[in-house]
């Protein structure tokens with residue numbers, strides 16, 4: 001299996017001059033990628049600018065960050081053609097890797113805008129190298145800039161940052177330094193939410209378990225679903241003694257907790273998300289927590305009651 005490490009640059013509406021088009025808030029103007037083999041050795045590179053069709057004024061932010069002028073894009077191909085080339089270049093057996101969780105979503109949103117056939121009919125498993133870096137080298141939670149990771153790992157800075165190809169190149173260098181056990185921490189892009197039970201995602205990580213449910217018509221349906229709202233020990237695979245009823249801090253996240261005699265306290269969290277086709281689905285996590293974390297959760301609940 002190859003690793004396709006890619007990065008995008010995109011443009012957006014510049015206030016007052018061009019209105020935002022809801023279907024494509026971020027228009028991709030550059031795709032840069034490197035392909036690594038299973039030993040993380042560089043196999044190939046991909047580097048293309050894209051001629052925009054939607055936003056013809058360069059947003060200040062884009063211009064300052066990536067130093068691309070509109071005129072430079074004049075003679076490039078449009079997105080669908082470059083995207084086809086990119087997918088051909090990716091090959092058959094690969095996993096996408098990006099710095100942070102956004103690129104894969106925006107890539108699919110741009111494809112959808114041009115009515116290209118979707119990459120997939122379900123969530124895409126990928127590597128968020130920004131997350132892997134945090135798990136492997138820092139506190140698991142903080143998300144850093146790419147250049148910070150490059151500095152920490154003493155990777156040679158031989159090309160400038162903030163262009164699609166160079167950021168893909170450095171992301172690949174960081175990826176190649178991630179230890180194998182950390183590579184168990186896959187991410188899932190949910191631009192396409194599961195449509196049926198068999199497309200649902202259930203995965204057990206070292207410290208928690210994640211469940212991405214199929215789509216439902218309403219939030220109420222999710223909250224009434226027994227499987228989603230059960231609190232189980234994912235090691236024993238049994239329901240546990242409930243220590244706290246479900247509560248919501250803001251109507252988006254729901255929390256509950258239980259206790260397994262063998263494995264201790266378990267926190268359950270359900271996050272309800274709108275899917276691209278205006279339905280809803282849930283991302284549920286079950287996580288073992290300490291007694292202190294249990295206290296903190298109780299504190300959160302009493303705050304939400306007030």
Ligand SMILES: [Zn+2]
Nearest residue numbers: 233236260263
């Ligand atoms: Zn247990």
